[in-house]
Amino acid sequence: MGALDRKIQTNRTGSVKLKLTQGGRPVAGCAVRIGQKNHKFQFGSNWQDDIIRFARKELNGPAGEQPDVITKLYLDLFNQVTLPFYWANFEPEQGKPGTEMMKKLASWYSSHDIALKGHPLCWHTLAPNWLLNMTNDEILRTQIDRIKRDVSDFAGIVDTWDVVNEAVIMPIFDKYDNGLTRLCKEKGRIELLKIMFETARETNPRARFLINDFDTSPAYDILVEGCLEAGIEIDVIGIQSHMHQGYWGVEKTERIIERFERFGLPIHFTENTIISGDLMPPEIKDLNDFQVTDWPSTPEGEERQAEEVVTHIKTLLSHPLVESITWWDIKDGAWLNAPSGLIRRDNTPKPSYHALKDLFKGEWWLKPSEFVSDSKGEIEVKGFLGEYELEFEGRLQRFQIPSTEESEIQIDLL
Amino acid sequence: MGALDRKIQTNRTGSVKLKLTQGGRPVAGCAVRIGQKNHKFQFGSNWQDDIIRFARKELNGPAGEQPDVITKLYLDLFNQVTLPFYWANFEPEQGKPGTEMMKKLASWYSSHDIALKGHPLCWHTLAPNWLLNMTNDEILRTQIDRIKRDVSDFAGIVDTWDVVNEAVIMPIFDKYDNGLTRLCKEKGRIELLKIMFETARETNPRARFLINDFDTSPAYDILVEGCLEAGIEIDVIGIQSHMHQGYWGVEKTERIIERFERFGLPIHFTENTIISGDLMPPEIKDLNDFQVTDWPSTPEGEERQAEEVVTHIKTLLSHPLVESITWWDIKDGAWLNAPSGLIRRDNTPKPSYHALKDLFKGEWWLKPSEFVSDSKGEIEVKGFLGEYELEFEGRLQRFQIPSTEESEIQIDLL
Numbered sequence: 001m002g003a004l005d006r007k008i009q010t011n012r013t014g015s016v017k018l019k020l021t022q023g024g025r026p027v028a029g030c031a032v033r034i035g036q037k038n039h040k041f042q043f044g045s046n047w048q049d050d051i052i053r054f055a056r057k058e059l060n061g062p063a064g065e066q067p068d069v070i071t072k073l074y075l076d077l078f079n080q081v082t083l084p085f086y087w088a089n090f091e092p093e094q095g096k097p098g099t100e101m102m103k104k105l106a107s108w109y110s111s112h113d114i115a116l117k118g119h120p121l122c123w124h125t126l127a128p129n130w131l132l133n134m135t136n137d138e139i140l141r142t143q144i145d146r147i148k149r150d151v152s153d154f155a156g157i158v159d160t161w162d163v164v165n166e167a168v169i170m171p172i173f174d175k176y177d178n179g180l181t182r183l184c185k186e187k188g189r190i191e192l193l194k195i196m197f198e199t200a201r202e203t204n205p206r207a208r209f210l211i212n213d214f215d216t217s218p219a220y221d222i223l224v225e226g227c228l229e230a231g232i233e234i235d236v237i238g239i240q241s242h243m244h245q246g247y248w249g250v251e252k253t254e255r256i257i258e259r260f261e262r263f264g265l266p267i268h269f270t271e272n273t274i275i276s277g278d279l280m281p282p283e284i285k286d287l288n289d290f291q292v293t294d295w296p297s298t299p300e301g302e303e304r305q306a307e308e309v310v311t312h313i314k315t316l317l318s319h320p321l322v323e324s325i326t327w328w329d330i331k332d333g334a335w336l337n338a339p340s341g342l343i344r345r346d347n348t349p350k351p352s353y354h355a356l357k358d359l360f361k362g363e364w365w366l367k368p369s370e371f372v373s374d375s376k377g378e379i380e381v382k383g384f385l386g387e388y389e390l391e392f393e394g395r396l397q398r399f400q401i402p403s404t405e406e407s408e409i410q411i412d413l414l
Numbered sequence: 415m416g417a418l419d420r421k422i423q424t425n426r427t428g429s430v431k432l433k434l435t436q437g438g439r440p441v442a443g444c445a446v447r448i449g450q451k452n453h454k455f456q457f458g459s460n461w462q463d464d465i466i467r468f469a470r471k472e473l474n475g476p477a478g479e480q481p482d483v484i485t486k487l488y489l490d491l492f493n494q495v496t497l498p499f500y501w502a503n504f505e506p507e508q509g510k511p512g513t514e515m516m517k518k519l520a521s522w523y524s525s526h527d528i529a530l531k532g533h534p535l536c537w538h539t540l541a542p543n544w545l546l547n548m549t550n551d552e553i554l555r556t557q558i559d560r561i562k563r564d565v566s567d568f569a570g571i572v573d574t575w576d577v578v579n580e581a582v583i584m585p586i587f588d589k590y591d592n593g594l595t596r597l598c599k600e601k602g603r604i605e606l607l608k609i610m611f612e613t614a615r616e617t618n619p620r621a622r623f624l625i626n627d628f629d630t631s632p633a634y635d636i637l638v639e640g641c642l643e644a645g646i647e648i649d650v651i652g653i654q655s656h657m658h659q660g661y662w663g664v665e666k667t668e669r670i671i672e673r674f675e676r677f678g679l680p681i682h683f684t685e686n687t688i689i690s691g692d693l694m695p696p697e698i699k700d701l702n703d704f705q706v707t708d709w710p711s712t713p714e715g716e717e718r719q720a721e722e723v724v725t726h727i728k729t730l731l732s733h734p735l736v737e738s739i740t741w742w743d744i745k746d747g748a749w750l751n752a753p754s755g756l757i758r759r760d761n762t763p764k765p766s767y768h769a770l771k772d773l774f775k776g777e778w779w780l781k782p783s784e785f786v787s788d789s790k791g792e793i794e795v796k797g798f799l800g801e802y803e804l805e806f807e808g809r810l811q812r813f814q815i816p817s818t819e820e821s822e823i824q825i826d827l828l
Contacts, residue, residue, distance in 0.1 A: 168632055172673065188676060189636060190643045218582055219633035222603060226640020229604045259586065262602065 007318035012041065014401045015382040019410045026377025027413060033391040035368030040385035041317065042115055042324035043360060044080025055104040069347050070331055077357050080115040082326050083158065085150060086126040094130050099153050106157050118158040120165035120212065121147050122196045124173050124180035131179030136186050139179040144199050151203040159207040162238055163200050164193050168215040168223055189223060194232050201233060212238030212270050221259045228263060237263065240271040244280040244287055244338055247308040253315045261321055268324040269316050276305035276350060277339035290336060297332055297339035306351035313356065421732035426455065428815045429796040433824045440791025441827060447805040449782030454799035455731065456529055456738035457774060458494025469518040483761050484745055491771050494529040496740050497572065499564060500540040508544050513567050520571050532572040534579035534626060535561050536610045538587050538594035545593030550600050553593040558613050565617040573621040576652055577614050578607050582629040582637055603637060608646050615647060626652030626684050635673045642677060654685040658694040658701055658752055661722040667729045675735055682738040683730050690719035690764060691753035704750060711746055711753035720765035727770065
């Protein structure tokens, strides 16, 4: 077992002592079946276009009644999804947000036990063009109202939000004029973040709110420090890791996490990409500048991707503060037309998909297995933190391995 | 006149109406001589080794009695100096600071009307090795005591200080172990800066305190914003611009200033270098890694340097928030053995020196000239902001052009 695997064992597994009883009395020598139902750790991807079409009822016939093969692959691997609240797409015409369609989408994922994250509430990219006719005061008011509306409309459905996306470059973004860059230039990053987070929190005090950025230079951890010193309540630090130009490797990844660990906040790796084709040239600064019509996945690339993906995911999981990983995108040909998927364009899974499934639902997963209680009626279950199910005479009971600390649960079999 | 020159005229010049009187009555048709004595704008360099040797009385004979030729060149061009308070050099043995020698050095510069800046109070580089035996609490206590001692010892002599130097990399500096990196890693940048600035301000409430950094990426303006949001009173933002790898050009320089102008604080360009020899290769990340025994100044390099220096200085002066520029170093062969001087190793001035002197003491300077008061006894003097002297019948009186707003002064000639 390597160093990463050992850390994963330390930080991601636990044990629970089940005390089986009937009418309150211990039941010795009792055979039950126990299997894992979910990981505590969140592993997801961004929304899947076919699910959107499904929610929009754009799929007819059998496809309209049930998710297709990619969706099955999704549900077999992931327990979390990032939903697209890009403002310009969500509300292309001011006052007509796509709330109903998004609720259907959210509800579909929820019904499949997929945890939801909304992305993003405030971002200069995909800020609607209709903001450009406003004064900065009006833009601010509209942005605040947008947060209030969406966080409120989705309270109880989406309770995890990327509040501000890419604030490091927001005020100096110079590709095109947009309302948020104007506003951030005037207010400053921290003042804007403060207003956005306070608005979101007032609207839904029970939700969790992230800051998120692709900038992994000291600029970002300094910004987080500045926000925290200014009293902004950030629940989670989101770090993007789009590696179209090559896998970072363990050392760089650990060095980046290390720069954020002093805050003691949970970390989400919100946007992870490792491609299975030729790398994007290193001279490209803004990934969006790389526009290609054809970017194939190759057999060698897929083998490399599978190895790198496994090492990357293990690196992230080995750190106790990382609590969520989101793959970007599940299938080739989405953002940048890149071979970034775990699934090919023809809907077949790549080696990376199989490798991850072998971990999450294999090596790191308790398949339904028989356990027999000892003379005191006890069963010790060791495994990855998460949710488990006990079956006895056809009846099902759920329990958790909630933490790396040992715990005890009494389960009454009657 | 170019765009930079026009901005310099707008932001750096003013006019004053002198009302000449004798016994309170206006004196019409009176001839006086008026000349400039100093610029309001500070233009300086870092300490000069020969002056240190002079202060240490290491120079014998005539050299020990008067500053040498470089010193004359210094005094002819500059009105400000940065003094070296590098902790490891200033206090090589704990408890034995070089206070007396530094006071002699300071006093020599002061006696020549040179404004003083102390550099730096808190920096990971040149932190004394004897800190390494301490706990972080002890390092903090010792650093605080050091600030109290030196800011107090030099109050009234050195009233401008670089308080914290290079905080952006301080906690992630990994070249060698040092007390300040340890401390900053534990405290975080903003918390450490807060303690350092508060200590300095409590010790000398009348002094001006700078933050200073070579990092001109968004990390630095985000750090400044974080500090200000956390309530740290920073008086001046210091920006280093060591251009051993090539002159930035006007656009990049303006873009950097622009990122700091929203704070409305004065800006000092604290460490400016443009070399007159071959450029340092672009792949060098830390300038200190470039060690050469020979780095000659070349005739072509000197012509290029002169042009670039003039454009650079004009770019800085054209912005109203920039109030000080420090050249690093005045003479070739100091830091990094670079041809960074305005003066060659053989003590002869380069074209850059002449070009700057032509500006500061030529085009931008009022040489003693005759003025005659009008029928109301008034003289209008236009010129660069700064100090002027009026001579009438052998008697001298000082006055200021204090700002770009028009002002009036009554000067009684008796």
